[in-house]
Amino acid sequence: MKTQENTIRIGLQMFGAVVLYFLIMKLFEWEKITELRFFNILIVAYFTNKLARRNSESKMKSGYLVNLGSLFTANFINLALSVLALFFYMVFIDANFVNYFSNGILFGHTVSIQKVCLGIFMEGAAASAIMSFATMQYWKGIGESSTSIINK
Numbered sequence: 001m002k003t004q005e006n007t008i009r010i011g012l013q014m015f016g017a018v019v020l021y022f023l024i025m026k027l028f029e030w031e032k033i034t035e036l037r038f039f040n041i042l043i044v045a046y047f048t049n050k051l052a053r054r055n056s057e058s059k060m061k062s063g064y065l066v067n068l069g070s071l072f073t074a075n076f077i078n079l080a081l082s083v084l085a086l087f088f089y090m091v092f093i094d095a096n097f098v099n100y101f102s103n104g105i106l107f108g109h110t111v112s113i114q115k116v117c118l119g120i121f122m123e124g125a126a127a128s129a130i131m132s133f134a135t136m137q138y139w140k141g142i143g144e145s146s147t148s149i150i151n152k
Helices: 002-027 034-057 064-093 095-101 113-151
Strands: none
Touching (some): 002 064, 034 064, 064 113, 095 113
8 A cells, every 4th residue: 555655646746846847947938948858857767766766665565566567657647647737738828839849750740739649648658668667677686686685
């Protein structure tokens, strides 16, 4: 139960940090600088690692697949809420924001809010899976090395 609570909490914290990051970008009018969106990866990496550390330090240690699922779930919570927030932003606040995606390779020459949200979702799902797996591999290595040191 504690793992589920941590997973949801970290997923919501990750979403809050991403929203704050993009609000700061909007405040300074940096939203047109596509390259800055890649700093989103650092936010996701930080919170994914934080959850993996909490899972590994928990008294009720779970198996590899349970922890991997926990990381992916937290990333998916962030992704789903982020895509939903992006959709509402483009529909209710700034309909012209969709035009920033017109040069992207995912969307072709005609962009729509639905295409942008689907493209961001697909990209985010792939990135979430990779981030979750890579983080679990890192923590799996730490667990194995600390166990082998203790057993020696």
